[in-house]
Amino acid sequence: MKHRYLAGLGIASVLALSMGLPSAAQAAEANLDCKLRFSLTGWAAIYKRAEGHGVVTCENGKSMRVNIRAKGGGLTVGKSHIDNGTGRFTDVHSIEDVLGTYAQGEASIGAVKSGTAQVLTKGTVSLALAGAGEGVDIGISFGGFTISRAGKSK
Template structure:
């Protein structure tokens, strides 16, 4: 009888703990629903080592806004010189604009002569950044690196 009572008490406490944990998990998931957009310009070069710099503006759907600096560094089998004008990025799964800053892992293949374009999805933990843009230049190769966003 004591074992059965103790077992039932443990089951009730476990269910109660699970019930109180559910709303907290849902609240945290809901908090990460801020979406931010990045508008940017970028120019760079590559010859085995890849380097590009630019600037942009981040605007979030919660009203936050920031001017940012962008630096891309990496390496691979690449060669070229290019610039991207009026690029766009979509940043998802953030709690606030503060989650946007930092370095994103980057891997890509580039090919372009005169008119150049890019489309990539980068990640930083659970945050993702989808980039798209067009520009001019000559670039060819495959590279890996990091795409860093910091306050300007």
């Protein structure tokens, strides 16, 4: 009886380890360096909305044109425009990992020339954004920042 228990425990251990190996291998591969260059125009009056476009490029030579939409709400008012914004993704396996909706929270104040720096998350993937532009913006907001492949419908 004791031998069956040990054999079963051994088999379960081997299975658990073998199931863990792909995850460890995938985690090791999740270091693809991908960057975003974007432009974004938005407005806010309690409800915040911004739209734009950009290009994601990865160190493996792949690139993808993307559309960007940011929606949310909060205590915010303003209008802004960002040109030549940049972003850097972390924990990416392939370029498709950058697509989706990232959680966004922001506190901002700016007049005429303004800037932004944010870190957004979507599961294990993070996106650090930076950009400068023009506009007036004041408040606290929350919502989602969605990146989709350009040319696809909403």
